[in-house]
Amino acid sequence: MSLEEMIYKRKSTRSFTDENIDAKTMDKIKEFCTNIKPLYDDIEIFADFVSKKDVKCVLPWKTPQMITIYSEEKEGMYENVGFIFQQLDLYLQSLELGVCWLGIGKSKEDRKGKLKYVIMMAFGYPKGERCRSSVSEFKRKPLCEIALKENKRLEPARLAPSSVNSQPWYFVQSGNTFHTYCVQKGIFSKVLGSMNLIDVGICLAHMYVANSEKFKFFKDENAPLKKGYGYVGSFVI
Numbered sequence: 001m002s003l004e005e006m007i008y009k010r011k012s013t014r015s016f017t018d019e020n021i022d023a024k025t026m027d028k029i030k031e032f033c034t035n036i037k038p039l040y041d042d043i044e045i046f047a048d049f050v051s052k053k054d055v056k057c058v059l060p061w062k063t064p065q066m067i068t069i070y071s072e073e074k075e076g077m078y079e080n081v082g083f084i085f086q087q088l089d090l091y092l093q094s095l096e097l098g099v100c101w102l103g104i105g106k107s108k109e110d111r112k113g114k115l116k117y118v119i120m121m122a123f124g125y126p127k128g129e130r131c132r133s134s135v136s137e138f139k140r141k142p143l144c145e146i147a148l149k150e151n152k153r154l155e156p157a158r159l160a161p162s163s164v165n166s167q168p169w170y171f172v173q174s175g176n177t178f179h180t181y182c183v184q185k186g187i188f189s190k191v192l193g194s195m196n197l198i199d200v201g202i203c204l205a206h207m208y209v210a211n212s213e214k215f216k217f218f219k220d221e222n223a224p225l226k227k228g229y230g231y232v233g234s235f236v237i
């Protein structure tokens with residue numbers, strides 16, 4: 001299945017066999033990683049393919065392979081990580097592998113030179129059902145709760161995975177432009193949580209994959225304000 005088709009089928013896998021992924025498949029995965037589109041091409045990132053012993057992560061399930069993700073510390077780093085590695089999530093699932101983002105846990109290496117550890121993903125051969133058979137199996141907010149103007153074109157974003165299924169994104173449409181927002185941490189806080197910014201990057205990746213020819217991301221100084229949310233960026237499709 002294509003990456004775009006995976007948007008409508010994928011789910012997090014939390015049950016893996018303890019088999020290691022064969023060398024040929026690992027080569028394909030590493031090759032795919034060299035061609036992923038970033039959200040910001042001036043933020044350096046690094047992905048390390050490691051085993052469970054290299055991370056501090058208490059999980060009730062076996063995860064033979066992990067990807068630990070590092071980034072240069074710059075504005076946009078979290079959205080960029082979500083955007084890049086959600087493309088990998090879809091690719092791994094298209095290879096019939098299981099994958100799960102892991103916000104809990106830490107890498108044993110907090111830094112790789114100037115790059116800081118951000119998040120990890122577990123992947124491997126799945127045990128049991130790996131995919132959803134229809135969109136009705138997704139537990140997600142309806143379009144009217146994530147956008148000012150309901151637009152079916154936002155369906156790929158609506159179905160995106162997020163930390164504790166928080167779905168912290170919001171869209172305000174103006175013509176072909178979609179201004180994208182992330183919920184603020186508390187009622188009195190203007191802070192955007194790093195995990196939620198990764199989530200917004202993930203939903204932007206779904207919009208990119210579903211509109212790869214037209215998708216363009218940019219910052220619009222005149223984007224409208226949205227109470228309780230922070231502006232992340234805008235895209236045209």
Ligand SMILES: Cc1cc2nc3c(=O)[nH]c(=O)nc-3n(C[C@H](O)[C@H](O)[C@H](O)COP(=O)(O)O)c2cc1C
Pocket residue numbers: 010011012014100101102103104160161162163164165195198199202
């Ligand atoms: C940034 C991020 C962090 C996550 N962290 C965890 C985690 O620590 N443990 C876990 O079991 N699932 C984790 N998940 C998976 C989410 O719980 C899951 O994506 C969400 O509930 C939606 O379900 P789905 O991915 O099956 O569509 C994480 C997902 C994202 C996007």
